[in-house]
Amino acid sequence: MRHTSVSAALLAAAVIGGLGIPPSAAQAQTGPPAARAAWIKSCAGKSDLNRPCGHWQLVLRDGRTTVLRDASPTTTDHRGHKVSEPGALALSGDGRTVVYERARDHxxxxxxxxxxxxxxxxxxxxxxxxxNDDLTVYVSPSGDKVLVxxxxxxxxVPSQVLTLATGKVVQIPGRDTPEGFSADGDEVLAHRNPTDNTIAEVAYRLDGTSVVRTPPQVVANAATLALAADGQTVAVVVSGDPDRxxxxxxxxYDLRTGELSGGVDLALKPDETPYHVQWGADGKLTAYVQTDEVETTAVVREFTVDTETGAATQTDRFTISKNRYAHVLAGE
Structure with missing residues (x-):
């Protein structure tokens, strides 16, 4: 879930609008409706602090918007007291499944x-x-598994992965922080801090086995990571540098062998570092670039990336109102 920050202690408002969908994106939609993003607006609160309000809304790839009327705009703490933070919500990578915190009972x-x-x-x-305010929720790319x-x-406290079809729950040790599912949903990428100076990356298979390796600093300090369907290949995005x-x-990066590729420059501007990438089950890599200045309209662009050349082909685009509070992309 992404917030727009005014300062470290102050969150500004949010509304998604002005979709700007290329005609081909809507025409390509087949099968059941799929969401590109979910958003919630803000209202003025006490002490000049904004708060989430209204209903969570789903922005669909066919250009429509639907409302999650039973999704809670705000969350609760461990005592059940209301907290002015958005209720938990996550979308599967294919945009067809949504997990959320229900309003009437959280x-x-x-x-x-x-x-x-x-x-x-x-x-x-x-x-x-x-x-619930301590929770982070992920949904597998096809929507068949949920991680809490x-x-x-x-x-x-261990994280837990639920397979919806069987009800089976697999635990991930509390020392490891999940970063999301692999492209096929059979693994979870996580990281741990064994010492103050190192970070280890872990790929957990849902059969209980795992692959662990301490990567080079370029991986540990990456802007974003994504685990492929093979459960060992990690896409590593290194931030651009506008000044240079x-x-x-x-x-x-190969978690099993420790091999790090030489890499390629992405066909993007120095200030367009993707903040989220995800592998498809077909081996294609999708990257999301967003302008996110405070109190300005944000533009989210989706690119298919050629991992051999760095070429980036834009496949979708939509804008987010300057009044946004929080939003979630499919697969984020």
Whole structure:
């Protein structure tokens, strides 16, 4: 979930609008409706602090917008007290499944973006003593699995991955912080800090096995990472440098062998570092670039990236109002 920051302590408002969808994007939509993003607006609160309000809305790839009327605009802490932060919400990478915090009881639920029955997730996915405001939720690319992570200072509370079809739950050790699913949803990429000076990357298979490696600094300090369907190839985006006129760079890192590719410059401007990338099951890499200046309209652009040459082909574009509070992209 992305917020627009006014300062470290102040969040500004948010509304997605002005879709600017290329005709081909809407025409290419087939099958059930899929969401590109979810958003929630803001209202003025006490002490000049904005707060999320209204209903979460889904921006669909066919140009329509639908409302999640039973999704909570705000969340709660471990005592059940209201917190002026957005309720938990996540979208699958294909945009067809949404998980959210229900308004009437703050229970995590899942349903198709196209509509249909709402399924309650097990209460046990939220550990005892963990508030919903401490949760981070991820949905696998095809929407068949849900990961719930509780942030705790002691790093003892495990994250939990639920397979919706079977009800099976797999735990990921609390010392590891999830970063998202692999392209096929069979693994979870996470990181840990074994010492103050190192970061280890871990690919957890849902059969309980894992691959762990301490990567070079260029990987540890990457702007964003994504795990491929093979469970070991990590896309590594290195930030661009406008002052030095250096474009963002793409490299790949093999968790099993430790091999780091030489990489390629992305065909983007130095100030257009992708903030999110994801592999497709077909091996294609998608990158998202966003302008995100405070109190200005943000533009989100989706690119298909050629991992061999760095070529970036724009496949979608939409804008986000300067009054935004928070938004979530499909697969983020």
């Amino acid at each position: 229970r995590l639920v899942v349903r198709p973006v196209a509509g249909g029955p709402v399924r309650e997730l097990p209460r046990s996915l939220v550990p005892k003593g963990c508030g 992570d509780c942030a705790d200072d002691a790093d003892r 006129k250096k474009r963002p760079r793409l490299r790949t």
